[in-house]
Amino acid sequence: MERSSELSWAGKGILQYDVNHQKFELTRYQPSIELAPFIKHYWIVRWDLRDQEPYQQTILSHPNVNMVLEDGQARIFGISRITSTHLLKNKGAVLGVKFTSGGFYPFWNQSLDQLINISIAADKLFGEEILALAASIQQANQVYSKNTETENIRWVIQLENLIKRRLPKRDASGEKVNAIVDRIKNNPHITRVNRLANEIATNPRTLQRLFHRYIGIGPKWVIQRYRLHEAAEQMDQGELLDWANLAQNLGYFDQAHFIKDFKAIVGKSPVGYINTVNSLDH
Template identity: 30%
Template sequence: MGDWTNATPTSTTAGILRPEELAQRTTLERYAAGPGLQRWVENYWVLGWDLPPGTAHASQVLPHPACTLSVERGNPRPETQGQPVVLTGVVTRRFDVALTGQAWVLGVKFRPGGLASLTGQSARPWRDAVLPARAAVPDRVIDRLEQVGPDLAGKECVALAEDALASLVAPDHPNDDRYDRLLTVLDDMLTDRSIVQVTQLEDRHALSSRGLQRLFHHYVGVGPKWVLARYRMHDAVSALDGGWTGSLTDLAHAHGWYDQAHFIRDFTALVGVPPSQYRSRRV
């Protein structure tokens, strides 16, 4: 087994639209996964907010190609059937949540494919799904996660979550070579920005088109072309949030789009406004 400390280096705010606005209305803490779970878990986060009555904040995220387990206290979502531990699969569209009142969330962000590898299940049925986590995760894990809440410090909550998830990693847990291969492909996507076509990955990793598709659909829940496009869109949005001053044509070319028109169509379809409007914050 390799050292997965930085296997998928996506532990950033990439994907959060207008992160500075979210920071003004919430508190957010991130924690690294412990060494026993780094192969599957990317990080933990604790988000809390307490908004005055009658006010709301529209949180908008372009999610990563990863599943999340969350413990949610306050503002229950109808899909969760009142259960506090929630599984959110890979979301292929912009993910919008209205933050109101007072609430608290502990999130476990898995590496792409991590939850599927830990549970031995396919991630494909979880795509675009929000459901009670008991539908996919053993009760012993859920029972432990239900012990966390805002009355505990963030580090205590993370320690409890680590203990709960560690029960899935038995001493005789089989080495999942296919998952290791997936992580290697993902690492290339994230560290080599010159990769803008799936065929480049097929050639580099000696995988057929069908083989690569099956690998991604089982572990991640979506195909490799979608994942690559989402990472490049994260890069483009992060550049705009960081104060990009160049032309949109240069931005498009820098992140794999061959023409500005195609980039604008993709950006608008996902983010909801054209990149020029997003940059000027006129929404």
Template identity: 35%
Template sequence: MRDSRELAGAWSRFQSHGFAPAADDLAGLVARYWWARWDLRGEPGYRQLIVPQPSVQLTFPTDGPPMVRGVSRGRVRRTLSGLGAVFGVTFRPGVFRRFLDTPVDALTDRALPAATVFGPDLPPLDPAPPTRTAEARNPAPGGGDATERAVAVMVADFERFLRARMPPGDPVGDEVAGWVADIAATPALRRVDQLAERYGTGARRLQRLFAEHVGVSPKWVIRRYRLHEVTERMAARAPGATIDWAGLAAELGYADQAHLVRDFTNMFGEPPTSYAARY
């Protein structure tokens, strides 16, 4: 049986989340910061669906040490329980190679303690939800709430740490990062041979560079961003409106609707209609 808290956004009753941008001088490395908090005290655990992204993540959870998480090629579920929170750093796809001694695909579908990558001086960021007493005692500047203030402090602490330990530049990684951004912004890019022609390189070189700098294949990245367009269409539709799935499949380069639904289910863990019911 499906957890009724997954449907129609009911999860927002006990969970909140948000995002924060990186400073301009770090935007070439950090795509964005994010946070999530939940209060499930007195309730059973909740299996959270995490949609895969072509990015390496650095996470600071309340229930364990900071972790570096490579790209997950498929959907991931993590069980939330009690009162908890996590603060995350999403690195720009293609740039994390400069932090490692190995290609990024060594992290794919894996997680490892962040200290093994960033050393023992990584700041101990605390994403724990602020208490109402603390919020009243330390209001955020400008009228914001204690959550905004706590997130701003964590962002500032991490950016101070990163600026002091900036890795050497990586022109090849920056080029690959540009390719990933181009894929995300160009719906007409649907196949690896199109990428090879567009970037003036061979398919084998694309495969090698994506494995080394992104952690997954260019085909995976293309599929991920094209399927993201499906979720965008679902979010933008008017209440009660239907989606022409066959037409959308053809527009995204699929042979038929069944292939689109299969790929979506493999990536997100459920068919498009079930995913729509969640949100």
């Protein structure tokens, strides 16, 4: 079981990662070749904050469904339109699966727009074995482990085997969605749906239907979310940016709309966010 090599995107979506990553350990593992069309990676977060204050981490989600095993429970989380927060306290570990953008639909066979901002019980799709694995992880958190890497790999292999037993047929449309989302992520010049549609030789309405079925949300949202990840990463360096230029790069017509949306999604203005980063860094 190999660790994921997506180092350039290691902290994207984890707000203020550079300042706060010492509070926890995040490890990612690649899926087997058989599962690669469906699963982006497995991830494990561990923390030990005994004798420390609890820590609240804010996440700006990617356009992906995640399955999370934590506190003896297993749930499947759809995309969150705004940030989500996670409280870390005492000692613990969480095991998760990040599905590819088009990879969860074949398991569920329903439009993903029904999962936006909600979660469902994972055992509905993956059986009671997923709850047994979640319970074993919760139990392991209560004892000291000399080799967390070995334990991590054991958990991931168990989870992958559970998923393999319910593996659907490969889905050409889902894999097309994966390729389109990778194109958006890796090409910052894509800031408009029309431009994306032209580049992949389709029309915007077809793209809309495809994204809503397989991801649960439209291509405009996906484009802006990836550009927002890039902006947040720059802000995490404490940089005061050219807001007008940034707004244009994110696909906004003016700076005011960008600031309004940023505050609605993140909970504070861009300048307020940078001030928070600088205060944490000092």
